[in-house]
Amino acid sequence: MDESARQALRALPAVEELLNHAAAASLLAAYPRTQVVEAVRAALEGARREILKDSTAGSALGDPGTLLAAAASLLADWQTPGLRPLLNLTGVVIHTNLGRSPLAEQAVDEVVKVARSYSNLEYDLGLGARGHRETHLEALLTRLTGAEAAFAVNNNAAAVLLLLMALAPGREVLVSRGQLVEIGGSFRLPDIMRAGGVRLVEVGTTNRTRIGDYESAITPDTAMILRVHTSNYRIMGFTEEADLGEMVELGRRRGVIVADDLGSGALNELDAYRGEPTVAASLRAGADVVCFSGDKLLGGPQAGILVGSKAVIGRLRKHPVARALRLDKMTLAALEATLRIYLDPERARREIPVLRSLSRTPADTAPLAAALLAAIDRRAPGGFITEVEETSARAGGGSMPLTEVPSHAVRIRFPEAPAASASATPTIVAFENALRHAPIPLIARVSQDSLHLDVLALDERDIEVVAESVAWAFGQVQSA
Numbered sequence: 001m002d003e004s005a006r007q008a009l010r011a012l013p014a015v016e017e018l019l020n021h022a023a024a025a026s027l028l029a030a031y032p033r034t035q036v037v038e039a040v041r042a043a044l045e046g047a048r049r050e051i052l053k054d055s056t057a058g059s060a061l062g063d064p065g066t067l068l069a070a071a072a073s074l075l076a077d078w079q080t081p082g083l084r085p086l087l088n089l090t091g092v093v094i095h096t097n098l099g100r101s102p103l104a105e106q107a108v109d110e111v112v113k114v115a116r117s118y119s120n121l122e123y124d125l126g127l128g129a130r131g132h133r134e135t136h137l138e139a140l141l142t143r144l145t146g147a148e149a150a151f152a153v154n155n156n157a158a159a160v161l162l163l164l165m166a167l168a169p170g171r172e173v174l175v176s177r178g179q180l181v182e183i184g185g186s187f188r189l190p191d192i193m194r195a196g197g198v199r200l201v202e203v204g205t206t207n208r209t210r211i212g213d214y215e216s217a218i219t220p221d222t223a224m225i226l227r228v229h230t231s232n233y234r235i236m237g238f239t240e241e242a243d244l245g246e247m248v249e250l251g252r253r254r255g256v257i258v259a260d261d262l263g264s265g266a267l268n269e270l271d272a273y274r275g276e277p278t279v280a281a282s283l284r285a286g287a288d289v290v291c292f293s294g295d296k297l298l299g300g301p302q303a304g305i306l307v308g309s310k311a312v313i314g315r316l317r318k319h320p321v322a323r324a325l326r327l328d329k330m331t332l333a334a335l336e337a338t339l340r341i342y343l344d345p346e347r348a349r350r351e352i353p354v355l356r357s358l359s360r361t362p363a364d365t366a367p368l369a370a371a372l373l374a375a376i377d378r379r380a381p382g383g384f385i386t387e388v389e390e391t392s393a394r395a396g397g398g399s400m401p402l403t404e405v406p407s408h409a410v411r412i413r414f415p416e417a418p419a420a421s422a423s424a425t426p427t428i429v430a431f432e433n434a435l436r437h438a439p440i441p442l443i444a445r446v447s448q449d450s451l452h453l454d455v456l457a458l459d460e461r462d463i464e465v466v467a468e469s470v471a472w473a474f475g476q477v478q479s480a
């Protein structure tokens with residue numbers, strides 16, 4: 001450390017001195033003293049680090065006004081929720097990093113009600129005695145899917161884990177080599193199998209697995225055939241997978257349970273799903289149990305839903321680990337409300353945000369993009385070039401990985417020299433960064449010289465909010 005750094009460190013005011021400074025009075029009035037002290041200490045620590053990095057910056061960093069401003073900004077930060085809403089203009093409707101499915105209004109209302117109040121979560125109002133938390137849910141799920149029984153846990157990964165632990169402990173589970181999926185980096189089927197204490201038996205080959213491959217792999221120790229939906233990839237070309245009906249026939253004949261992990265799990269045959277396998281179809285084919293996510297195509301809260309025979313669901317419910325994976329009342333409220341909307345499929349398409357988005361056609365997205373463009377031009381006139389363009393968006397969330405959903409975007413460009421390399425221009429990089437830091441952050445798609453605001457997942461009520469974030473970011477880029 002050189003002498004100027006040593007001097008700058010010594011010149012930093014003491015904590016007490018800053019607390020007694022006139023500028024600290026408003027902080028002490030607004031926040032508890034212990035928090036202000038903590039913020040002041042953190043601000044001083046920050047200044048010390050800066051001085052050690054660059055000793056010439058010393059004297060300015062020691063200014064009490066600057067230090068207290070830093071403390072004030074920390075105090076404000078600590079009050080700001082870390083998890084907060086943002087605008088998804090990526091063109092990926094069910095985006096795991098962005099919280100997957102927004103809830104329907106009705107679901108939000110029900111969550112707020114049970115969160116605020118006591119409820120009959122585990123209380124049977126008819127009997128005046130203890131009840132079960134899934135009673136309400138089970139009735140809806142069986143009605144909607146045709147299953148005998150239903151159960152729900154924290155997410156679909158938990159549903160698969162529970163299936164394995166309850167139905168095949170210490171025994172063999174057959175899975176096609178073409179279906180050994182990894183979902184989002186942390187859900188890898190072979191790892192879940194190990195964690196669940198079952199022995200994975202790989203069947204067939206990556207591209208072709210026939211029913212005979214399953215049959216010859218069955219031993220007295222085989223408890224389950226597990227089919228897994230290849231949610232985020234497709235194997236194409238010279239391929240074959242046994243169909244569920246054949247697996248069920250084999251399972252019945254050899255006394256082996258057939259479970260189907262559908263991943264996204266479209267409930268029924270809505271056109272918005274564009275050929276995704278449905279829960280109802282798997283049950284009709286005779287699967288003993290089917291599991292799927294609550295917050296993918298279903299458009300509800302994070303949950304793992306299990307539907308199937310009374311016998312199998314009963315074994316899941318009784319397993320000790322079920323308690324550890326159970327749903328809380330807010331999720332139950334959201335899930336029940338979401339499912340209730342499905343009783344009327346037309347209403348589901350209108351009110352469940354992900355279904356509404358995926359039901360849109362270019363005839364819907366074109367005027368939406370035009371309205372967004374007009375709102376942006378009104379607020380941030382001049383300085384950049386806006387136009388509406390056709391895009392291909394995606395469902396996301398492990399559904400329809402290869403299906404492009406035709407949509408529209410507002411494309412924003414700056415009049416600047418074309419990029420020297422394949423990466424985005426400095427202005428686009430700065431603009432995208434500013435959008436992420438807007439009071440309501442906006443996530444968009446970036447290309448070399450443009451930003452693309454895809455409207456497929458945009459709620460029309462948010463048009464002005466998007467325009468506001470764009471105008472704010474534009475201001476940041478201009479003043480830089």
Ligand SMILES: *Cc1c(COP(=O)(O)O)cnc(C)c1O
Nearest residue numbers: 155156157183231263264293398
């Ligand atoms: C998404 C998915 C999972 C994991 O579901 P979560 O609800 O994210 O836990 C499991 N299996 C398949 C096939 C999936 O697509």
